[in-house]
Amino acid sequence: MAQVKNRLTPFFENITFERDDNELVLNFGPQHPSAHGQLRLMLHLQQEQIVKAHPDIGYLHRGMEKMAENMIYNEFMPTTDRMDYIASSSNNYGFALAVEKLIGLEVPRRAKVIRMLLLEINRLMSHLFWLATTALDIGAMTVFLFAFREREYLMDIIEGYCGARLTHAAIRIGGVPLDLQDGFLHQLRVFLNKLPQNIKDYEDLLDSNRIWLMRMEEVGVISTEMALSWGCTGPMLRASGVAWDIRKEEPYELYDEVEFNVPYSDKGDNYARYRIYMEEMRESAKILYQCIEMYEKCEKDGQTELMAHAPKYISAPKIDIMTQNYSLMQHFVLVTQGMRPPVGEVYVPTESPKGELGFYINSQGDPYPYRLKLRAPSFWHTGILTDLLPGHYIPDVVSIIGTTNIVFGEVDR
């Protein structure tokens, strides 16, 4: 029998596209340049106005929670990179912190500072990427080129640190694997000194741009109640009038030692979200300057530890493994069998660039987590489109999807 090559029938073929009541059903995605990944939207239209929106997700579903149940804890770390792949260190960090809370580890100060440097660089990378792609969706090509240029410098710095540009896996359970490379701080300083002028350039291009304002102002308004009810977090929530930043309210790492502000707005529209991303970049730069100082102080005080000392859970430093028999044996057990955290459960939220990234881990004392739930902010930021899009017009769909800043690695997991 010859193969019937063309049996792949589209899922929407049983839907009537044009109906008697003048309502048109438009299928948007899952392959659409402005869908930011694999978003599929079923839009019911009256003329150009949307009366019903039905987001459909799952086109990038890889079953990460299932994978986690079948992997030892350290093995899962590179998989977390593939969630929010625009800022992958923040996922690494969320997972590492959750396991550390579970086993009750204290991370050395120098590792904490390096982690904060990485997290804030990731936040800048993510926000620059957001600005670039959203501006491109709206039609501002120049901003796209400018913001990608700056993001490139940050990726170079990260590449120097961990060898990867996108999927970093730069953080380990119990600390960080490496010290900063030579020139890291210098390169970062050079970048940060230029950043205010760069941000001003973007703002000069966008802030009072007539087209930008028309597409942004009073479009996609999310009320405070709606944002809370839909589980919005991060810039989405702060643009809707709630000044809630986990770094500030439930500080982790050394965020209680650095000074920064939490920008928020009570407008709730696209423009408010745009302003929040811009202001957060400035705040991140502020934090980075303080982290550089902290790092230099660590260096001066001779704090060289990068990994926590917990022989039951964490391998000894390489020098011990190479010279001491017992460390080598322990390392061998931890690599082949994996660490066995205590029995219990933990939910640890962190402020990723997109919002609240939470890891729920239920451990039964085995090397494999019994249940691991990934709480990704973008999941709910996609869900809110159901209630947000009706009443808007087709062009607004693109700008609203843009400002929600959803990443599908994270939505589908």
Added chain:
Amino acid sequence: MRAYKPKDNVQAKAYYTDRFYVAPQVPKTAVEEDAVFAADLAAIKAKFAVKEAYIQVEQMVIYINACDIYGVLELMRDELAYTQLSEMSAIDWLAKDNSFEIFYQMLSMTKRKRIRVKYFIQKGEAVDSVEKLFRSADWSEREMFDMFGIEANNHPFMKRILMPYDWEGYPLLKSYPLEGDEFAAWYEVDKIYGKEARDIIGPELRDTARVDSYDSERFARLGHEVPKGTKITGDEPAVSQSYQEEDGVFLIKKLDKESSVIIDDPQR
């Protein structure tokens, strides 16, 4: 004799556990030690039965009856300022006592506190939807249904969300293998080519870690390379390799080491 493998939990297991190993516990503390949690718990206890309550890793965990969930969350939202449902999902305990554990992760932004509300249901039972209280439960309940097959009563649109709409089986159950079951192996074959082509195409190989050393299309046999698609018998002659250092093929003809520069500043 083949080793016995339990069918109700086919997930990866530790291949060695010491006979005398007793797993330690993540410490639990009494609710009274935190004034805010104690007040919240008293307010919930006044109206609903609370089976167990403790604090673990800075968050309060309470166990309630399954039928009370809507009332408890409504009370927490309206009177105790727990305004956000961050997350909810299930844990599969079917192998242990045929039950599911459902958890709701609540957040109060004014108190800066988080509470995890939990209850057990038996297999085949449905939960009460809290979608009317928190819109975020709309999608999380759908995800829970998709992954565990637990339905939510009074949910407006109880359909699969991540898996294809015509999928069979619930992937996050412990009885569901990591590579997928038989349905998964035939799903795309049936969808693209039709059931009648099963004999020609065969089931999908879903074990991503599988390496077929005779697969000349995807794996190079280093030192014994053969043209693509060649049937490998195993007695292919070794391919001779020559290196530049050993007067082999020259890759760089004129390398002047003196005049080359190493750039150390990427932002030059």
